Amino acid sequence: MPQGTLLYAQSGGVTAVINATAAAVIEAARARRVKVLAARNGILGALREELIDTSKAPAAAVRALALTPGGAFGSCRVKLKSLDVDRARYERLIAVLRAHDVRWFLYNGGNDSADTALKLSQLAAEFDYPLTCIGVPKTVDNDLAVTDCCPGFGSAAKYTAVSVREAALDVAAMADTSTRVFVYEAMGRHAGWLAAAAGLAAKTPDEAPQIILFPERAYDETAFLAHVERVVARVGWCVVVASEGIRTADGRFVADAGAGKDAFGHTQLGGVAAHLAGRVHDALGVKVHWALPDYLQRSARHIASRTDFEQAQAVGRKAVAYALDGRNATMPVIVRTSDSPYRWKLEAAPLQRIANREKKMPAGFIRSDGRGITAAARRYLEPLIRGEAYPPYRRDGLPAYVALGHALVPRKLAPWAEDPGRD
Amino acid sequence: MPQGTLLYAQSGGVTAVINATAAAVIEAARARRVKVLAARNGILGALREELIDTSKAPAAAVRALALTPGGAFGSCRVKLKSLDVDRARYERLIAVLRAHDVRWFLYNGGNDSADTALKLSQLAAEFDYPLTCIGVPKTVDNDLAVTDCCPGFGSAAKYTAVSVREAALDVAAMADTSTRVFVYEAMGRHAGWLAAAAGLAAKTPDEAPQIILFPERAYDETAFLAHVERVVARVGWCVVVASEGIRTADGRFVADAGAGKDAFGHTQLGGVAAHLAGRVHDALGVKVHWALPDYLQRSARHIASRTDFEQAQAVGRKAVAYALDGRNATMPVIVRTSDSPYRWKLEAAPLQRIANREKKMPAGFIRSDGRGITAAARRYLEPLIRGEAYPPYRRDGLPAYVALGHALVPRKLAPWAEDPGRD
Numbered sequence: 001m002p003q004g005t006l007l008y009a010q011s012g013g014v015t016a017v018i019n020a021t022a023a024a025v026i027e028a029a030r031a032r033r034v035k036v037l038a039a040r041n042g043i044l045g046a047l048r049e050e051l052i053d054t055s056k057a058p059a060a061a062v063r064a065l066a067l068t069p070g071g072a073f074g075s076c077r078v079k080l081k082s083l084d085v086d087r088a089r090y091e092r093l094i095a096v097l098r099a100h101d102v103r104w105f106l107y108n109g110g111n112d113s114a115d116t117a118l119k120l121s122q123l124a125a126e127f128d129y130p131l132t133c134i135g136v137p138k139t140v141d142n143d144l145a146v147t148d149c150c151p152g153f154g155s156a157a158k159y160t161a162v163s164v165r166e167a168a169l170d171v172a173a174m175a176d177t178s179t180r181v182f183v184y185e186a187m188g189r190h191a192g193w194l195a196a197a198a199g200l201a202a203k204t205p206d207e208a209p210q211i212i213l214f215p216e217r218a219y220d221e222t223a224f225l226a227h228v229e230r231v232v233a234r235v236g237w238c239v240v241v242a243s244e245g246i247r248t249a250d251g252r253f254v255a256d257a258g259a260g261k262d263a264f265g266h267t268q269l270g271g272v273a274a275h276l277a278g279r280v281h282d283a284l285g286v287k288v289h290w291a292l293p294d295y296l297q298r299s300a301r302h303i304a305s306r307t308d309f310e311q312a313q314a315v316g317r318k319a320v321a322y323a324l325d326g327r328n329a330t331m332p333v334i335v336r337t338s339d340s341p342y343r344w345k346l347e348a349a350p351l352q353r354i355a356n357r358e359k360k361m362p363a364g365f366i367r368s369d370g371r372g373i374t375a376a377a378r379r380y381l382e383p384l385i386r387g388e389a390y391p392p393y394r395r396d397g398l399p400a401y402v403a404l405g406h407a408l409v410p411r412k413l414a415p416w417a418e419d420p421g422r423d
Numbered sequence: 424m425p426q427g428t429l430l431y432a433q434s435g436g437v438t439a440v441i442n443a444t445a446a447a448v449i450e451a452a453r454a455r456r457v458k459v460l461a462a463r464n465g466i467l468g469a470l471r472e473e474l475i476d477t478s479k480a481p482a483a484a485v486r487a488l489a490l491t492p493g494g495a496f497g498s499c500r501v502k503l504k505s506l507d508v509d510r511a512r513y514e515r516l517i518a519v520l521r522a523h524d525v526r527w528f529l530y531n532g533g534n535d536s537a538d539t540a541l542k543l544s545q546l547a548a549e550f551d552y553p554l555t556c557i558g559v560p561k562t563v564d565n566d567l568a569v570t571d572c573c574p575g576f577g578s579a580a581k582y583t584a585v586s587v588r589e590a591a592l593d594v595a596a597m598a599d600t601s602t603r604v605f606v607y608e609a610m611g612r613h614a615g616w617l618a619a620a621a622g623l624a625a626k627t628p629d630e631a632p633q634i635i636l637f638p639e640r641a642y643d644e645t646a647f648l649a650h651v652e653r654v655v656a657r658v659g660w661c662v663v664v665a666s667e668g669i670r671t672a673d674g675r676f677v678a679d680a681g682a683g684k685d686a687f688g689h690t691q692l693g694g695v696a697a698h699l700a701g702r703v704h705d706a707l708g709v710k711v712h713w714a715l716p717d718y719l720q721r722s723a724r725h726i727a728s729r730t731d732f733e734q735a736q737a738v739g740r741k742a743v744a745y746a747l748d749g750r751n752a753t754m755p756v757i758v759r760t761s762d763s764p765y766r767w768k769l770e771a772a773p774l775q776r777i778a779n780r781e782k783k784m785p786a787g788f789i790r791s792d793g794r795g796i797t798a799a800a801r802r803y804l805e806p807l808i809r810g811e812a813y814p815p816y817r818r819d820g821l822p823a824y825v826a827l828g829h830a831l832v833p834r835k836l837a838p839w840a841e842d843p844g845r846d
Contacts, residue, residue: 014596016589041599070592076600158820165821166439166722169493173437176464177499182718201821258691262681267701274697278690294714295605299589303725305820385820390813397581397728397808398588398624 002034002324004103008054009039009046010138011109011116014071015152016159016301017312018138021108022073023066024316025136026054032324037100040406042076043107043116047089047416049096053409061402066313067391068401069301079112083119090123092416098129099412104323108136108316111144114331115355121329135331135351136319138312140298142193145357146349147333149384151315152298154308157197158385159293159300160186160241165201167291168208168239175237180286181228182239184209185273187297189245191361192216194297197381198241199373208239213276215245216361217370219254224276225283227371232286240280242272302399306387311344318346342383425457425747427526431477432462432469433561434532434539437494438575439582439724440735441561444531445496446489447739448559449477455747460523463829465499466530466539470512471839472519476832484825489736490814491824492724502535506542513546515839521552522835527746531559531739534567537754538778544752558754558774559742561735563721565616568780569772570756572807574738575721577731580620581808582716582723583609583664588624590714591631591662598660603709604651605662607632608696610720612668614784615639617720620804621664622796631662633795636699638668639784640793642677647699648706650794655709663703665695725822729810734767741769765806 008025010018022038029036038052039045045052052073057065065072080086097105107117114135124131137144142153164184171182186194192214199212210231213219231238246254255272262268273290281288311334318332330348337343365377373381391399431448433441445461452459461475462468468475475496480488488495503509520528530540537558547554560567565576587607594605609617615637622635633654636642654661669677678695685691696713704711734757741755753771760766788800796804814822 010596014593044599068592069589071596074599075596077597078600161821162725163719163723165824166492166724167718169491169824170437170718170722173433173494173498174500176467176497177501179718200819257687258685258689260685262683262701264680266681266698267705268681268691268697271697274691274694275689278685282690289717290715291717291719292713292715293719294712295590295593295602296586296714296716296719299593300586301589302585382819386818387820388813388816390811393811395809396623396805397810398584401588401592 002032005035005037005101006104006106006323007037007039007046007097007102008106009042009108010071010073010075011042011107011113012075012077013140013298014075015138015140015298016069016155016304017151017309018108019068019070019072020066020309020312021136021138021151021316023062024313025106025320026062028317028320032320034324037102037409038073040408041074042078043080044076044078045074046096047092048419049411049413049416051100051409052406056407057404061404064400064402065404067301069299072404080116080119083123088418090120093120094123094127094129095413097131100409103130103132105131105133106136106319106323107133108138110139111354111356111358114351118329118351118355132323132326132328134319134323135354136315137331137333140187140194141191143191143358145354145359148336148344149334151308151312153193154305154384155300156194156298157381158305159297159303160194160197161200161385162303163293164198164209164239164241168201171237171239178287179289180232180237181280181288183273183277183288183290184239184241185271185290185292186241186243188215188243190215190358192243193361195241195243196361196365196373196377197385200378200381200385206235209241210235210238211240211371212373213240213242213246213371214366215243215247216366218249219246220249221279225279228280229284232284240276242276244272246272301391304389305385306389307384309389314346322348339379339383342386425455428458428460428524429527429529429746430460430462430469430474430520430525431529432465432531433494433496433498434465434530434536435498435500436563436721437498438561438563438721439492439578439727440574440732441531442491442493442495443489443732443735444559444561444574444739446485447736448529448743449485451740451743455743457747460525460832461496463831464497466501466503467499468497469519470515471842472834472836474523474832475829479830480827484827487823487825488827490724492722495827503539503542506546511841513543516543517546517550517552518836520554523832526553526555528554528556529559529742529746531561533562534777534779534781537774541752541774541778555746555749555751557742557746558777559738560754560756563610563617564614566614566781568777568782571759571767572757574731574735576616577728577807578723579617579721580804581728582720582726583617583620584623584808585726586716587621587632587662587664591624594660594662601710602712603655603660604703604711606696606700606711606713607662607664608694608713608715609664609666611638611666613638613781615666616784618664618666619784619788619796619800620808623801623804623808629658632664633658633661634663635795636663636665636669637789637793638666638670639789641672642669643672644702648702651703652707655707663699665699667695669695724814727812728808729812730807732812737769745771762802762806765809
């Protein structure tokens, strides 16, 4: 039985399956009789010494946790800066870890979190404090370097492809006398991964979505409107999927086009779909609807991908194994060994290669006209949305999601003096 | 074997389960060896003599149709007026029905469609044409008179409750350093049925949605913002569900508050959620997100309610039975005989009692403060979202939805001279 405590923390935007990773971490550590603390609200909980004792959670609750979306222990949007700039914070972290005999730190997040885990491992070495830091991959944006894909993305991708196909059936049925164009706004400020996933719903140019707008390609309004007009003429209706991050050639976000103040001086929120819908309505004179699923797309545990769910659990288990093996400053990453049949395995990658990097979508995934996906994109994406992993439902018709108690272990240190509070 | 043909048509906004009704109609008619034609794009197909021969569809395709959202034969938003005003159209309908020996007409829609079916039955009697007209209930708005609930509503309600619960888990996890208020816009121009369904996700005042805004209650911005502020102070975050149709005390739609033209003279589309999010942001100074699921909520077959699916099939089967029994100008309606355990049966109701009426949500379903649901609402709503009825999935990770061919039977009449074309 290894000596010491394992600390797990969630970071950044949560996903439909980050709790599957959390549950796998807890179960794998329990199997090795290692105590698991979870930081409340990510790294802030570690800084504040708000540490949740997961040993209070019954095994059944941990199993249910694996099927619950959101972030069970709370997450945060806080990025630690360089060791020079944020040295006091890193030192506070080391003090808290030391006070609770934490020998393994698992940080479940994206490239910022990988950077934090890496720097913490460096400072621990400097202080001669025996600590193994492991990054655990997670993000719906699929923009982590090295790993073939990110847990969280596949489920959001499945939600996107399924939702777009369903809405398209609605539009197709009504187009004769009602809505002719439907615009769906997908998450993706810098990379069009989720918009690309919508493309899985279309096997031919006439199937929806007929048009996808990527942040990787400059938005050209004239070409876009002409394309919509052609599709409506040919098919009778048109479904457009747009990344929230699309920009015009001069670099301005399309989402900002309608943002500002309304006639009453009230804040007018922007949005890509609302703007595009207005432009199509003006230019083509047809009825337009649009949807903005926002958080629904990343929390839709009810339509999680089985591939994604299994990978989320696998990286959690492997992270514990790497931690207990002392494989410091690494992350279990997904390596694809075959497209068809889809095969993958986990490998340890150095955090140095992951921290602060961003994986772009390959240029070869975007069709030459810039408004659709290629066969290569389909080969990559399809296995990631394969399979279902339904949560159980209660008699009230709702999923049996659980909330774990947040009982904190007793503090051993003075309060964190630099607590910024809520922003 | 009854002599003659049965004509089935879909009308108004489609739902996740209207095709389950269609499939049940086809299967029930086949069992009685009755030929089923389906009008293409609702009543317009009947007027245009665009009639689809469903006998070409293999039994397996009809079974798959039952699990496919949208409207397989096309729907339409066309309302026939009174017999006096639209007499030429009604006479054209009779001519088309007579030409194809249609003796049973099943119109699957809401209260407008019930009215059309009723008037058609009256004109047929006047012309001595032997025709049995049956209304088949359908609408996500749940606003049909007489029937306890409408097929289509339960699935949209389940989507709404599940989505709001999932998004709330996301918000709760992030609220410490990110989004504090989330606004979800539900369909419902005149009645807050779908917004009320979101309330099923909250068992206590601190669970999401903490605030629901109904079109049945005047929107009071000051009281709303104060309520949001109280919830954020108490819970740390707040989820708001707003009906698209909420209005201020002077009768203006809140959705129109931000609609108009932007700085470039482009159409600026309105929206309740976007407006509320902007107001909360301005007043409380917290980060706000909002979602507008639009058609996603009524086409989400992937999370259909089993109760809803079973009722959609049952009304289809019963409509055929009523038709062949000559129970003219009736509709199979759902009668609830027990809340717990939930029990229901079908009865024939005269279309006269349903046509052009609108069922309001009972005042007793809305909490006294106007921003939540009561125990009575919960008793009514809960059985309607109970159970799952998943579609099968293909190996590509998408539901195995089908498209039936639209092979038209040969025309026997001259083209419809008054065809308005697409609007």
